[in-house]
Amino acid sequence: MHLYEQSLTICREIDGRYEEGTALNNISQIYRVRGDSATALKYLEQNLSIYRAIGNKPGEGTTLENIGQIYQTQGNHTAALPLYEQHLIICRELSNKTGEGATLNNISQIYQTRGDCATAFKYLKQSLTITQELGNRAWEDCILYNIGNIYRMQGDYVTALTYLEQSLTIQREIGNRYGEGITLICISQVYQPQGDYTTALTYLERSLVICRKIGNKIGEGRVLHNLVTISYAKGDYTTALPLYEQSLTISQEVSDNRLSQNKLRQCP
Numbered sequence: 001m002h003l004y005e006q007s008l009t010i011c012r013e014i015d016g017r018y019e020e021g022t023a024l025n026n027i028s029q030i031y032r033v034r035g036d037s038a039t040a041l042k043y044l045e046q047n048l049s050i051y052r053a054i055g056n057k058p059g060e061g062t063t064l065e066n067i068g069q070i071y072q073t074q075g076n077h078t079a080a081l082p083l084y085e086q087h088l089i090i091c092r093e094l095s096n097k098t099g100e101g102a103t104l105n106n107i108s109q110i111y112q113t114r115g116d117c118a119t120a121f122k123y124l125k126q127s128l129t130i131t132q133e134l135g136n137r138a139w140e141d142c143i144l145y146n147i148g149n150i151y152r153m154q155g156d157y158v159t160a161l162t163y164l165e166q167s168l169t170i171q172r173e174i175g176n177r178y179g180e181g182i183t184l185i186c187i188s189q190v191y192q193p194q195g196d197y198t199t200a201l202t203y204l205e206r207s208l209v210i211c212r213k214i215g216n217k218i219g220e221g222r223v224l225h226n227l228v229t230i231s232y233a234k235g236d237y238t239t240a241l242p243l244y245e246q247s248l249t250i251s252q253e254v255s256d257n258r259l260s261q262n263k264l265r266q267c268p
Contacts, residue, residue, distance in 0.1 A: 221250035
């Protein structure tokens, strides 16, 4: 942080506007990682003003995306959406296909959160087309997962499995263990509401092994939460209680009360 602040001071002294914008962005990311969103936004807004003043379109687009992600994380989707839409316009002007695909996915998450699955699908399928054209397998895996997850939440389990299994195949090909663990949970939630607890448990047990191996505590907590739900549904309260206690402990450790929530993934 101290070095970035020194860099910012020097940039202002020599009137290096481009470099000043870069320094402001770097400082904002440190505050963002620390969880100080208010300060991060202050630096990003200064950064945005500079990039617009000097006509740095790529920098402007990236800054709009960064600001949008902070608002989205805060649950302020009303503020995030127009920022993503501005970024999308810039990506298309610059023929930045990677940025366009990412922003389409970000926009889809907002509509999915609002319950507007039709619009979310529209953006996701545009993103998937771009991702497949670019041959970016990691992105393709993410978009396939997000599409499958929405179908699952709508109760279209057959279509959901089609997309989720494609996502799982890619994750295993590219060694995405984190994504594999999350997708196994999602697939279990296809079988669980249909009363096929045996198959659901098979996927959850595989996920639990992966989550513990890679240290994904939130993923581990989600698996345990689902295991509790199944145990209760089967009337197996003896099994449910220790699983619940483990899930509660993890929830408290990671300060996360969202272990049961189903969200779309942000792509890498």
